[in-house]
Amino acid sequence: MRRYLIAGNWKMNNTVSESVNLAKGLVENLKDVDDRDILICPPFTSLYAVSQVIRGTNIKLGAQDVFYEEKGAFTGEISSLMLKDVGCEYVIIGHSERRHIIKEDNETINKKVKTALRNGLKVILCVGELLEERESGKTLEVVKAQTVEGLRDVNADEIRNVVIAYEPVWAIGTGKTAKPEDAQEVQSYIRSILKDIYSPEIAENTIIQYGGSVKASNIDSLMSMPDVDGALVGGASLVLEEFVRIVKFQKF
């Protein structure tokens, strides 16, 4: 049985005090939720302070990126060990903003995935097509390449600590959500890729999230799809009431 995972990616938003306030609100409003996992991914500068607020609660902590080397002269970068040290259990890798704005390629992303897993972090690997790729019928091809290359040399034990987030780039921060059926089509395809690379059992147990303009008003229909096991939420995760309602989704 897959356990649903709702994650908030705060991106480059919130000072330490804003982060602490939001985290306190989430702790208060979500304390009774015990049948699904809840994750928040504040910016690096807020991780430690937020970890103190959510310690011992049902809310888990994640980072938005990590570097692929373990330590040393890499000015400005943050290692897996540092993330674990401030209480992170998860890290998002390969988010489309890093792929397309920072120009990270599949090889870099794969190195990050392997280093994070080796150091005991759980990874949310993001995949998703651009609008022109969707319009030219390349969605499945792009998603397959990102999945296969992102997971290269990740073994059958390590894959159990990987979540895949399908995030069509044209739906991120645009207000355009993929139709639940479109998310379902791509996410069941991702599951079939995992079956080919690993095994039916692993494919069946891997959590596949949808991300891209998830809101309180569309979460229930998205979560009603059989291969949507959670959501990676950007903008709406910054608004307390919205994120609380998203976490408390109800399937049709």
Ligand code: PGA
């Ligand atoms: P959005 O972002 O919910 O603001 O569209 C999603 C994401 O980038 O993870």
